[in-house]
Amino acid sequence: MLGWGRSNNWLTHMHGTVVHKKLRFGPFELSIGERVLRRDGRVLPLGDRALDILTYLADRPGEVIAKQALINHVWSDVIVEEGTLRVHVAAIRKALRDGQFGNRYIANVKGRGYSFVGTVAPLAGGTESSNAKFAPQGRPPVRPMMIGRETVVGEVSEKLRNERFVTLLGPGGIGKTTVALAVARAAAEEFGRSVHFVDLETLTDPRHVAGAVATSLGFALRSKDSGLELVDLVRSQKLLIILDNCEHVIEAVALLAEQLYQGSEQIYLLATSRELLKVGGEHCWRVLPLDFPPVGSEQTANAVLRYPAVQLLARRVAARAGSFVLTDEEAPFVAEMCRKLDGIPLAIELAAGQVAALGLKNTVARLELLKLGHRSAVARHQTLKATLDWSYNLLSEGERIVLRRIAPFVGQFTLEGARYVAGELGIGTEETFDAIAGLVEKSLIATQIDETQVMYRLLDTTRAYALEKLEEHAEVDAVLRRHGQYVAGHLESRSYPVGN
Template identity: 35%
Template sequence: MKPVSPQLPRRPIVHPPSEFSFGPFRLSVERRRLLEDGQPVRIGSRALDLLTLLVERAGRVVGKEELMAKVWPGSVVEETSLRFHITTLRRLLGEGADGPRYIANISGRGYCFVAETRADEGGNVDDIAGGADVRGGGSGVVEAKEKTKAMSTSSAPPTPHNLPARLTRVVGREDEFRRLQALVPAERLVTLTGPGGMGKSAVALAFAGRVLGDFPNGVWFADLSSVLGPGQIAGAVSHALALRPTAQPDRPFLLVLDNCEHVITDVTALVATLMRDLAGLHVLVTSRQALQLGGEVLVRLAPLAVPGPAEVQTAADALRHPAIQLFVERAAASEARFEFEDTHAPVVADICRRVDGMPFSIELVAAQVDALGVHGLLDRLDDGFPLLTQARRGVPERHRTLKNLLDWSFDTLAAPERALLKHASTFGDSFDQNALFKLLPCHPREGVLRSLSNLVSRSMVDVDVDAGPAGARYRLLETTRLYAATKPHSD
């Protein structure tokens, strides 16, 4: 074996770096912790050892023998173990077809950490370990070290925030993060919209953790899912904003208003007032329905991309797709022995397609892998899996079942919209206005179109306005279709 040449730091330092930042991640070597957007990432100790070795020598190739000798000291291991852990690591870091690149395989030589990396000598990874939930601080405010863009300037002051800790990482969504990064610091009001369970809250929270550096007066979060009426909304928002520093009040700050659809009118009124009165305020809203305020910019969250039937032959192919990554991560969390094999790849793709690439449903079905196995799960989806009523644990009531999630929207619909949704559930595929008129010959057309437009604005029906010369085409997510079909006809 070739002798390994000693590592000479580029500039003399007394201690080797103990922390590294790359992308949204921060790695503490001493504490053996990895954070993404300030939140702890669950990572096995071998994968962490590998990551540390690679990051410490970022930009240089580390040989396979050396990696195996250091990560499995004193044992003889197969190269497949190394490959498996590298694959796991890439998945944890969110490497995908269009995602960031962190680890390159240098054929015949070894692996190289290729992402831009910054070494810190004295930082404390716990400073960005999330919000009050993690640290239990009295005021609920966390002074966060700047991340992402701001990490390149080590003298940047800390940004205060009250973002709650996230327990799991966000898979995929890099395009949406890029769009939000371009919009949120530039616009005053951005609304992240889309159907229930599509990941609006997950994306908004992760994004807020990434843009701390853009908002020197802090990033303030209020979950409105359990508030009712203007008094409670104002209370929740002023509670969050009261944490804001009072010096230089006009410096930019971000208010994230999460889960607003059930109180949309009152939220809209409050946001209009706040934007008029508070100069530095930027607002990011998550809601199944837009506020429809002047200046509002909408970002619509589509399903996670699912590969076509012939697109995935191997597990490695499949893991390039975020929907499948999410399934595999949740399945592995529910069943420790779960190993994603090549034979699973097309089946899991099929399962993800059946639930429309919707993260909520993917999590719901992946949690059943321990009881049914991957093939069994697909069989049960064909044959009576209780998709709508299968319960999840440890989540708020409105997310306990898919039925609860859909009730949350359905219960706010007026009678004609409920009736139209029921009728539309009879279409197996997409449909256009004429198909609806044919289905409902006795209904006035303007009424049908008004209800259809309301269902679209509430994210209950998806529309493709550029579908072709025949005009817009409409579609229900399969889960919404199943749900609506269970409702009695009201006319």
């Protein structure tokens, strides 16, 4: 990928001497040889098992480590439950103050394991003579499992290298963060490991955005104009800064990103968001759903397994059930499930748990899109409903009204159709048009432009959520009546779909 390689982070062995590395991330220093974690020179109390876990993760930044692999490494001689691992990870997070001021070190990667997402820099550490035979702590880093995204990672890497500022755009659960981490991993060598991941999800005050970025870079800001101060501090450095989960503090992120981009020719920015930052220098890259078998396609096991959405489902079911072999009889059910889930990776990951427990046929028959959950995911990704709640709560009141009122449309619909159905109950034409534009910008409505006009569509998962909101607001009868009137009035016109 354009020469962007990877660096090895495991212990080295030279002339019979074991070189015990020291790793630096934020204000912390981890001495692997001494088995000590320090903050600003002060030793922090951390148990042996927690230190083993932290070392294993920090020595492989960006790599997704399966929970079972961590358990096998740390408790090789005993059998422990996954809950024990979670307790020790919680202790590490407490010691690192993980999540404070937007600074993140250990991330749960949806249904897959843990990843160290802090920026790690090796320090010059002392060497300790050892007569013992060197045993490497783990293997060279392997790339985290991605399906159907390899080409995207390469293309985004090239775009970032040429343009310096790229925003990965898409709805919740589409895999923006996964792509961003893969791009960062590929770029690590190019940037001399000056790759900084800033998770903005936990921020509630936009005024803390610049401080969160500065903390990730190892700075403490002091002036009132924090953005310009940060630019002055990093102007001469070559950095890649990943701004993850921007949508809820979008204005503050946009201002800071523009300042960083314009203030230096060596600062590269990769943002993930459900809407664009809309500032100078930004280039959009829309992250699309995984391809899934379309209606009418061949439905054998070999045929459907050519599609990334099916491959992801099969692998995740196998990871949960121990093994999984897709048969020709089951292939149509898998194809139908991936279509219902719109090829959204998060939805597929969550559905895999039910497949492992209930089987394919039963899962398809009772697929509850908005109630699938995963305990190890971040709060807003624990269920599809939580993911959509996150987006819905960021909408204006007009956008919320229009979103729920266009829920009766199945498939494509027109702007005029949306105006007719959504605009009758106290919302005007211009407000409806502005709301539709806003919903498109926020990745909640998909668009397709043909030769004559723009067509709109809600993903099935979003539509199911919007129908729930329609019921909550007691508007079902009135809106369905308007939708029926609209469809009836256009039955004879086949110039465009009506979304009936």
